[in-house]
Amino acid sequence: MAFEPSSKVQELQRRLTAFMDEYIYPNEKRLYEEAEELGPWKVYPVIEELKPRARAAGLWNLFLPESEHGGGLTNLEYAPLCEIMGRSFLAPEVFNCSAPDTGNIEVLTRYGTPEHQARWLKPLLAGEIRSCFAMTEPKMAASDSTNIESSIVCDGDDYVINGHKWYTTNATDPRCEIAIFMGKTAPGNADRHQQSMILVPMKTPGVKVIRPLPVFATTACRTAPPKCSSRMFACRLPICCWAKVADSRSPRAGSGRDASTTACARSAWPSARWKTCAGAR
Template identity: 80%
Template sequence: MLYPMSPKVVELKRKLESFMDRHIYPNEERFYREAEELGPWKVYPVVEELKPLARAEGLWNLFLPESSHGAGLTNLEYAPFCEVMGRSHLAPEVFNCSAPDTGNMEVLERYGSEKDKERWLKPLLAGEIRSCFAMTEPAVASSDATNIESSIVRDGDHYVINGRKWYTTNATDPRCKICIFMGKTDPDNPDRHKQQSMILVPMDTPGIEVKRPLPVFGFYGVPDRASEVVFTNVRVPKENMLLGEGRGFEIAQGRLGPGRIHHCMRLIGLSERTLEKMCRRVRSRVAFGKPVSEQTVTQERIAEARIMIEQARLLTLNAAYAMDTVGNKVAKAEIAMIKVAVPNMACQIIDWAIQAHGGGGTSNDFGLTQAYATARLLRLADGPDEVHRNQIARFELKKYSNN
């Protein structure tokens, strides 16, 4: 292996896979049923029942690098666990490793005051509450984060917040108690990347209205509790500002780097599971006198899927290694490349699996429609393909700027 796993990682991965076999896969049907019946405004009992089991086995907060609160894993070491958890929509939250809480906890760990950590980070680490991240807005093209129009205005010892956000994951969850809000404190600053700030906003503050859940391809709550939230004259203490005015874009870039790695590794796990379903399906079905698995087109797709998964995994592990060794800023190109390659790979493999399942593939019975919703969403979340491709091209062209 190019990136061999340490004995510690091998043992943890074995424990994680065992937990998945014993508790996650057998409860998936119940999870989807609860999500559909209870909707995005409720807590799903199956998740809360499994959390204590995961914590008791030491499979908790594995994502936090450089912290005494997590397992002390690097991005490269965490990647295999993220892949395993990505095989099921149920898994990440059970291990307290789901977005956006992971990114928010990292922000609080790095930039929060001791008071913030005690009030918000501690219960998040314990899985007692959830959080949301409010950046994307319906009125502007949020693929360019400098477009954000929401305002954060200083008023004495407070800041007053106004804005409309959407795709604010978790906001409909009754356990969501804290929001990290991105808005403009200095809209006239000539440096567009220093106009934005991030601030902590308790969700019970007057003036916050969670307008509605947003479905992702018709799914509410799975794979994402996307929400629209309106902030009207919301007042929070000045101490809630993170890192300082004008540092929001800086925080966002630091937050999104590890998140992109996590998303990509989870998608690789989801793609592996999808390929497994596809192979089992085509071996059990007969069409035109022979098993579907013997049809040449099927074999070509299976072969291509295996090649694509292996390529994506190596590219993602390379990005994780770069983040660990040279830092997120230097590894920008590697992170951008996986953010384009992996969701597109997953979309293609899931599409082939749907085709192999026939009409049933378009139902919710096989988990493929949920998988496709996740993969397609991630061609937009944390930056759309087009933005990352442009960035990769600029990095490449810069190599020849003096020629």
């Protein structure tokens, strides 16, 4: 398909390419060395040094569409920029365009309460914290959320969460403060109307990050950001986080315009019925 980027996108392409040439490609070797030396449980200094430069250059949060916080680009406009950033494992986080933060930011932007946005969205947009998306499980095919076995049960004034999650990107990052957790709240419903999502602060008692998981025989970011196995066993939360009585084509599943892939595909956003619970604290 013939595609001619707009003048705005062409200018961003030029600036991105120049930034990649000056700062990203020359620092890739350093990233790999830091990843090998520090492992998946640490923050890599090279990324933290380059993020202020990207922000100062106006190349920050480009993934976020139609928002006061982001670049306001459509998928079509973002695609060629995503292609450029996707040429290096170092680039996405430097530009604050890396998954799973991208998808989680979109969800918090669209559906988060003012409290959620102040606590998690604002620092995510600033690149100060990280987040994770807890969907995949060790005994199920991750591409089909109807296979999920984790449970979210309302018990008085609390939600009780039980589940063992797999390949939970960012969970080993010491800055990871929030997970969007997918589990079953209505197992008796039709298979695509059983799942809900809930915000789970990572410091909640009962949340345990067990270990990093290898991708192509390595846990270093030479292949991908660190994945991990996490367990949320009898994790009890006050009824203060929103949850979605979702069909499995949820707004988070597959969303997030991740610069580490050039596909730039997004799932449909159905009209979501988000439940904001009273008694937030």
